[in-house]
Each structure stands twice: as C-alpha cells, then as structure tokens.
Amino acid sequence: xxxxxxxxxxxxxxxxxxxxxxxxxxxxxxxxxxxxxxxxxxxxxxxxxxxxxxxxxxxxxxxxx
Numbered sequence: 001x002x003x004x005x006x007x008x009x010x011x012x013x014x015x016x017x018x019x020x021x022x023x024x025x026x027x028x029x030x031x032x033x034x035x036x037x038x039x040x041x042x043x044x045x046x047x048x049x050x051x052x053x054x055x056x057x058x059x060x061x062x063x064x065x
Contacts, residue, residue: 013021
C-alpha cells in the first residue's frame with residue numbers, strides 16, 4: 001500500500017504545539033550548524049609552515065646573473 005504523503009495542513013494543531021515543534025526544530029538546526037562547521041574544519045587540509053609556497057622574491061643580486 002503506498003504511503004500517504006504528509007501534509008501539515010490536513011489538521012491544524014494548537015499554537016502551543018506549533019511553538020513547541022518550532023522550538024525543537026530551531027534547536028536541532030543550531031546543533032546541525034555547529035556540526036557542519038566542525039565537519040568543514042576537520043576536512044581542511046593541514047599545512048605546516050615548511051610546506052607553504054615561497055611567494056617572496058629573493059633579495060639582493062640580479063636575476064640575469
């Protein structure tokens with residue numbers, strides 16, 4: 001038997017019930033935001049100072065020598 005799709009307007013809950021559900025949803029969203037930030041930080045490649053590209057020009061001397 002196919003599952004009936006959820007429609008929140010089939011039955012209108014009380015304002016208290018909606019506020020409670022909204023509060024729970026916002027709390028979960030905040031936790032997921034923190035989890036996403038942590039996950040993104042852990043996936044960044046770690047680069048130590050000795051592996052950074054040398055972007056400075058050598059000082060002194062001429063390049064055509």
